[in-house]
Amino acid sequence: MLGFVFGLNARLGRLHFFLASIALTIVMTAICFGIAMAVLRTTSPSMVRPEDLTRNWAIIAAMVFFGLATFTLQSMRIRDIGWDPVCVIPAWIALMIVDQVAAGRFPAWAIGGEHQGTMVGGLVNLALLLALTFWPSAVDEGVYTNPFEPPARAASKPSTSDQRLARVSQGARPTWS
Numbered sequence: 001m002l003g004f005v006f007g008l009n010a011r012l013g014r015l016h017f018f019l020a021s022i023a024l025t026i027v028m029t030a031i032c033f034g035i036a037m038a039v040l041r042t043t044s045p046s047m048v049r050p051e052d053l054t055r056n057w058a059i060i061a062a063m064v065f066f067g068l069a070t071f072t073l074q075s076m077r078i079r080d081i082g083w084d085p086v087c088v089i090p091a092w093i094a095l096m097i098v099d100q101v102a103a104g105r106f107p108a109w110a111i112g113g114e115h116q117g118t119m120v121g122g123l124v125n126l127a128l129l130l131a132l133t134f135w136p137s138a139v140d141e142g143v144y145t146n147p148f149e150p151p152a153r154a155a156s157k158p159s160t161s162d163q164r165l166a167r168v169s170q171g172a173r174p175t176w177s
Helices: 014-042 057-081 085-105 119-134 160-169
Strands: none
Touching: 014 057, 014 119, 057 085, 057 119, 085 119
């Protein structure tokens, strides 16, 4: 069931991933703008504190929506690349946690005073972003039509070993006389 909810069994090509990411960015920008306008109508800008914003249910709902939508898009793209998102996503999250702990434990390794990560974590995120955006699909796009169904194997194309066996079996047979 989680495979269908989070897109762990679905596939998303490079162009669709790129366009969906842009659409998600536009939607989240509009949501954030709407939340900011609603907060600024009732409160003076100088009185807004970051702690108060985390108590607003609309901001929490927007964060959960954005997190789940991003997780789903990345999982679908990772599946299309041919990697297993059940292994890749937890490893990515674990690496980011270790990176944040290292940046907190050793402030000299942190990117800056405001950042909670190191250069290694930034490079890993950049590499994974480039892989998700530019890595080719593992399977030809025309093989499958339903994104929730695994791609079908081409049964009409014989394997190389089957072709070799057919050639050998049709060749000249030794005579035992």
